[in-house]
Every structure is written in structure tokens, then in C-alpha cells.
Amino acid sequence: MKEVPRNFFMQDVCSVAKKLLGCAFVRELSDGSRLAGRIVETEAYAHSNDPASHSRSGKTPRNAVMFGPPGHLYVYFxxxxxxxCNVVTGAEGRGEAILLRALEPLSGIALMAVKRYGKKDMNAREVRDLSRGPARLCRAFGIGREQNGADLCSGEFRILQADPAAEIQIGCSSRIGIREGCSHPWRFYIQNNPWVSGPARNVQA
DNA sequence: CGTGAGATTTCCT
DNA sequence: GGAAATCTCACGT
Structure with missing residues (x-):
């Protein structure tokens, strides 16, 4: 698999959210160990006219990275x-980002288990919940305040292009856990993938 | 596997 | 002051 180029993140935020499905999210630790997961669920947050987006009221110290250049991680508490953990998209100054909601673990699974549960061995439920949900995947990948602003085109974090031969069916629904902006069907997921969090609601391409 | 209470920062009204 | 892009734990099935 090949890294996505910087201009991949310059496209419309919903287009990128869909194209991220099937891509691999990779972190290479400084000790040489590698964590990787297949992106199976995303949510788009737009720059304006989106009351659910952190960028809705302009730039603040917390959301500053969202207004920065695309292809960086926006991590919030x-x-x-x-x-x-979010991926910044669109031109600098726009304030658009995509929330990574769920990953299918690919490699470094034992290390993820240690970061998330403090142990290597997991029961069936712990395996299922390893990186199914936005806060869970952050814990499994050891992502916190220090990773806010990290570049996805250099350094520890990378996104590898999806295998074009692997055909996936994309479902969409309204976003989860928000009260405003519910009418936008901007949550995207791989249909019938067991690692997707929450129910498959309004199913459509 | 479903449900419901609790944890406790950041920002806006 | 109060809600938020959520999860864990406890307990019932």
C-alpha cells in the first residue's frame, strides 16, 4: 500500500471521508514498533453552516489545528x-476535519491491547472494542494531547491508500452523539463490517 | 449483548 | 452555568 499525497486532503470534506474508508491508519513508534488499523468509519465536520462542528464559532486555542493546513491530526479532549482524533481537510483557514470513529486492527494488536487495557491477552469483548469508537482508537494508538497537530505526511503517522481491488459498500447516516446538525448524513462506514461502531441507520450510498 | 449512571475539560451563553 | 463529535462499569438477559 502507498501513502496518500498531501493533495488527497484538499478535496471536499465528505469526499475525503468516504475515500478514507478502507485506507490504513499507521503509527510508527520511535522504538520501531508499528500500529496499524483499517479505517472503517468516519464522520465529516464542515467549515460553515455546520452547528455540530468545533469550528462553528471560529478559531479557539482548542480547535486551532482544524484551521491549519490539511493532512494533520486534530486531537481534542x-x-x-x-x-x-480527526484528519484536517480543505485549504488552510477553512476549519474542516474528519473524525476517525472506528478502525479494524491490522498489526501491533498486542501492543494496542497493552495501551488500552494494560495487558496483552483479551477476551472476545475486549477484542471487539479495541478500536471500535473514536476515544477507544485513540487509546489503542496512544494518541493524546501531544499528538495534536501531527503531520500525516511526515513523522510517526501515515495514511496508506486503500486497495482499489477490494470493493467495499459504503453506508451513511446522520452523525452520532450530536444534538445539532443531525440532518446532515455525514457519517460514513463500510457496510457489514463488524468493527463499525453503532447501528447502521439510514443505509444508502 | 442491552441498559443506565458517572466521570469532569473546554467553550459558549 | 451547562452541554458536549464518549466510554467504563455494574448488573440483567
Whole structure:
């Protein structure tokens, strides 16, 4: 698999959210170990006219990375406990990003288990929940405040292009966990993939 | 596997 | 002050 180029992130935020499905999200730790997961669920957050987006009221210290150049990680802390990880898209200054909601573990699974549960061995439920959900995948990948602003085209984090031969069926629904902006069907997921969080609601391409 | 309470930062009204 | 792009734990099935 090949890395996606910088201009991949310059496209419309919903287009990128769909194209990210099937791509691999990779972190190479400084000690040489490698964590990888297949992206199976995303949500798009637009720059304007989107009351659910963190960028809705302009730039703040927390969301500054969203307004920066595309292809970087926007990591935020929420509910007093959890981190969530986004990919910045669109031209600098727009404030668009895609929330990574779920990954299918590919490699470094034992290391993810240690980061998330503090142990190597998992029961069936722990395996299922390893990276199914935005805050869970952050824990499995060791993503926190320090990773906010990390570049996806250099350094520890990379996104590898999806295998074009692997045909996937994309479903979409309204976004999860928000009260406003529910009318936008901007949650995208790979249909019938067991690693997708939550129910498959309004199924359509 | 479903349900429901609790944890507790950041930002806006 | 109050809600938020959520999860864990406890307990019932």
C-alpha cells in the first residue's frame, strides 16, 4: 500500500471521508514498533453552516489545528476523560476535519491491547472494542494531547491508500452523539463490517 | 449483548 | 452555568 499525497486532503470534506474508508491508519513508534488499523468509519465536520462542528464559532486555542493546513491530526479532549482524533481537510483557514470513529486492527494488536487495557491477552469483548469508537482508537494508538497537530505526511503517522481491488459498500447516516446538525448524513462506514461502531441507520450510498 | 449512571475539560451563553 | 463529535462499569438477559 502507498501513502496518500498531501493533495488527497484538499478535496471536499465528505469526499475525503468516504475515500478514507478502507485506507490504513499507521503509527510508527520511535522504538520501531508499528500500529496499524483499517479505517472503517468516519464522520465529516464542515467549515460553515455546520452547528455540530468545533469550528462553528471560529478559531479557539482548542480547535486551532482544524484551521491549519490539511493532512494533520486534530486531537481534542472531551467529556473530561476522552481524546478523539480527526484528519484536517480543505485549504488552510477553512476549519474542516474528519473524525476517525472506528478502525479494524491490522498489526501491533498486542501492543494496542497493552495501551488500552494494560495487558496483552483479551477476551472476545475486549477484542471487539479495541478500536471500535473514536476515544477507544485513540487509546489503542496512544494518541493524546501531544499528538495534536501531527503531520500525516511526515513523522510517526501515515495514511496508506486503500486497495482499489477490494470493493467495499459504503453506508451513511446522520452523525452520532450530536444534538445539532443531525440532518446532515455525514457519517460514513463500510457496510457489514463488524468493527463499525453503532447501528447502521439510514443505509444508502 | 442491552441498559443506565458517572466521570469532569473546554467553550459558549 | 451547562452541554458536549464518549466510554467504563455494574448488573440483567
Amino acid at each position: 472531551t467529556y473530561g476523560m476522552h481524546y478523539c
